[in-house]
Amino acid sequence: MRKKFNLIMSRFDDLEMKRLLFFNFAFLILNSFGFAQQTSIEDAPQMADSFRADGKIYVVVLVLSVVFACLATYLIIIDRKISKLERRIAETKLNNKIAEVK
Amino acid sequence: MIKNWWWKIGAIALVLYSIAMGFLGNVPRLNILNETIRNLYFHVPLWFAMLVQMGISWVFALMYLNGYKIKYDILSSRAAYVGGMFALPGVITGSIWATYTWGKPWVADDPKLQGVMAAMIVYFVYYLLRALIPDAQTKARISAVYNIFAFIMTFVFIMIYPRLAPNSLHPGNGGNPAFGKYDMDNMMRLVFYPACIGWILMSVWLLTVLNRMKKLQYNLDNDEEEI
Numbered sequence: 001m002r003k004k005f006n007l008i009m010s011r012f013d014d015l016e017m018k019r020l021l022f023f024n025f026a027f028l029i030l031n032s033f034g035f036a037q038q039t040s041i042e043d044a045p046q047m048a049d050s051f052r053a054d055g056k057i058y059v060v061v062l063v064l065s066v067v068f069a070c071l072a073t074y075l076i077i078i079d080r081k082i083s084k085l086e087r088r089i090a091e092t093k094l095n096n097k098i099a100e101v102k
Numbered sequence: 103m104i105k106n107w108w109w110k111i112g113a114i115a116l117v118l119y120s121i122a123m124g125f126l127g128n129v130p131r132l133n134i135l136n137e138t139i140r141n142l143y144f145h146v147p148l149w150f151a152m153l154v155q156m157g158i159s160w161v162f163a164l165m166y167l168n169g170y171k172i173k174y175d176i177l178s179s180r181a182a183y184v185g186g187m188f189a190l191p192g193v194i195t196g197s198i199w200a201t202y203t204w205g206k207p208w209v210a211d212d213p214k215l216q217g218v219m220a221a222m223i224v225y226f227v228y229y230l231l232r233a234l235i236p237d238a239q240t241k242a243r244i245s246a247v248y249n250i251f252a253f254i255m256t257f258v259f260i261m262i263y264p265r266l267a268p269n270s271l272h273p274g275n276g277g278n279p280a281f282g283k284y285d286m287d288n289m290m291r292l293v294f295y296p297a298c299i300g301w302i303l304m305s306v307w308l309l310t311v312l313n314r315m316k317k318l319q320y321n322l323d324n325d326e327e328e329i
Contacts, residue, residue, distance in 0.1 A: 045131045061125045065118055072114045075307065079104045082314050089318060093328075 110307050116300025120144075123293045130287050134203055141199045142286070143293055147301035148192040153260070154302050155185030155309065156225075160253035163246040173329040175242035176320065178249060179232060180312040184305055186225055193218065204271055213267035214275055217259035224252045224259075 051057060104110060124143040132139060162178035165171075196215075197207040209215060228248055235241040264275035286294065321328060 045133045045136050047131055048137050057125055061122050064121050064125075068117060068121060069114075072117075072304075075311065076104055076110070079110070079307075079311055082311060082318070083105060085318055086314065089321065 105310075109303060113300050113303030113307055116296045117304060120147075120293055120297030120300055124297070127293050128289050130290070138199060138203055139290075141195065142290070143297045145192065145195040145199060146294070147298045148188050148195065149260075150298050151301045151305035152185045152188040152192060153257075155181045155188060155305055156253050156256055158306075158309065159185060160249055163249035163253075166242060166246045167250075170239070170243070171329070172238065172242060172320070173317065175246060176316045176329075177309075177313050178246065180316060181309050182225065182228060182249065184309045184312065186229065187308075188301075188305055189218075189222060189225075193222070200271075209271060212272065213264040213270050214260070214272040217263045221256040221259045224255050228252050 048057075120143050124140050129137070129139050159178045159181035162174045162181065166174035166178055200209060201207045204212075228245060231248055232241055232245050235244060264270050264272060267275065317329060
């Protein structure tokens with residue numbers, strides 16, 4: 001193994017040659033990083049990134065929140081109306097009973 | 103002031119939080135699903151709320167049969183109606199989501215959809231039974247007995263059958279990994295669980311409102327006994 005390595009390296013004995021080799025490898029590695037990045041961007045599933053970056057997503061959140069808040073408020077109002085009705089009916093029944101006793 | 107306001111306000115807050123964080127929070131980048139994965143925060147809680155309502159309906163059907171108190175029948179039937187009201191948007195939102203991710207609105211060979219279809223027919227028969235029987239006590243007894251069968255069948259159709267089926271498009275069914283595996287990360291859980299709790303509380307609130315309304319109606323119609 002060692003012998004084989006020495007044999008290969010002896011061919012690049014020249015300093016110039018070694019430098020070239022180093023730059024070549026560096027280029028290859030850098031290049032592979034570059035390609036890796038590029039392919040990952042192309043392969044990544046499309047998301048609404050620019051929509052989010054524009055800040056327009058806040059408009060959607062606001063609209064939906066308002067819709068839900070209105071419906072919830074309506075439910076609160078109905079809840080209170082039923083409470084009032086319950087009280088009124090209880091009072092009426094009580095008054096009727098008092099009238100019967102009298 | 104509304105009765106027991108704190109958990110009702112809590113329900114509204116949780117749902118509002120899920121709406122805000124549902125759109126602003128980070129979600130995993132997945133093919134085909136893309137941004138539609140956010141539907142998880144709105145579509146799935148509807149089904150959980152529906153199941154909880156049907157469960158409440160079942161429990162009060164049992165309680166009605168143990169003593170024949172009409173107030174339990176009112177509560178049981180209202181819960182079944184609220185459950186149906188949550189199942190309807192559940193189906194519609196599911197269809198919309200499926201159109202853009204699975205290619206068509208109703209994938210007939212998906213076991214979850216078949217189960218939901220069967221469960222909806224079961225409850226449709228329940229509503230029909232209640233609509234067709236005029237006498238209150240007979241209606242209450244027959245529908246309560248039917249309800250015991252209905253909820254168990256619904257649970258089997260929606261929760262068990264799709265998991266036994268060989269394949270399903272829904273996560274967690276037919277050998278598909280559940281939410282926990284890769285569809286949902288921890289960031290999504292922070293929104294999904296509050297959304298579920300919020301929508302379940304909203305459905306319970308709706309149930310109490312409908313229940314009180316029906317009780318008032320009953321007390322007005324029947325002068326003798328107060329419930």
